[in-house]
Amino acid sequence: MSIQIHPIKAFTDNYIWTLINKNNKQAIVIDPGQSAPVVAYMQEHGLDLTSIWTTHHHYDHVGGVMELQEYFPMTHIVAHSEHGVEEDQTIKDGSTVSAWGCSAQIWDISGHTATHMAYILDVDGHKHCFCGDTLFSAGCGRVFTGTIEQLYDSFKRLNELPADTLLYPAHEYTANNLRFGLTIEPDNAAMQEALAQAEEKMAAGVPTLPVTLAHERAVNVFLRIKEPSVIAGVEAKANVDSDKPLAVFAALRELKDNF
């Protein structure tokens, strides 16, 4: 099965990740915060929208759902019961969703919100993880209605995916996150290189995403909380019990809030 994955840009820095089946011209969108860019893309490419998947309830992720449902009445909505949409399939941790015979596993990766889901799609044995606002390249989501403990556990869980898993966050925050990361780990060469590449891509209007988990393990301080260089960087800026990974993670999140 060949599924193409394309980012439709929305608002200023959102990506509506779109799964496209070229054989039958059907498409699935994930987190359509706006309907207009999705409708335009479907028209331009002669695609039929058959399903919408949501990761969490924030407006910039579900705001376009109702209008898209009016425009494409056969669209099947997949969401958690707390996502504020009238879903056809209610998901929770452990659920499975299907995309043209490929299956996506649902993981609860809350923390940013209390009911944040990830879709881990398996295409020919290769995993594609749609992680919404939980993990961004080189960063992580803010804590709103979830807790920092949940976010910490969600990062631990995402880190258990195979290293070549492709991660598809919902925002283009990469360059700014790397600038923050370099305040913690100024000598991290992988981060320096990633920032140069991200700046180049942004200047050319090219998304920095998706990224592999292996890449994130090298450049994302929130996945690197046990590295001595990260612990030292946090200790230099905050009072933290650095023997506790959760405390390091929470201190990093707080430093980023004020960055």
Ligand SMILES: [Zn+2]
């Ligand atoms: Zn959000």
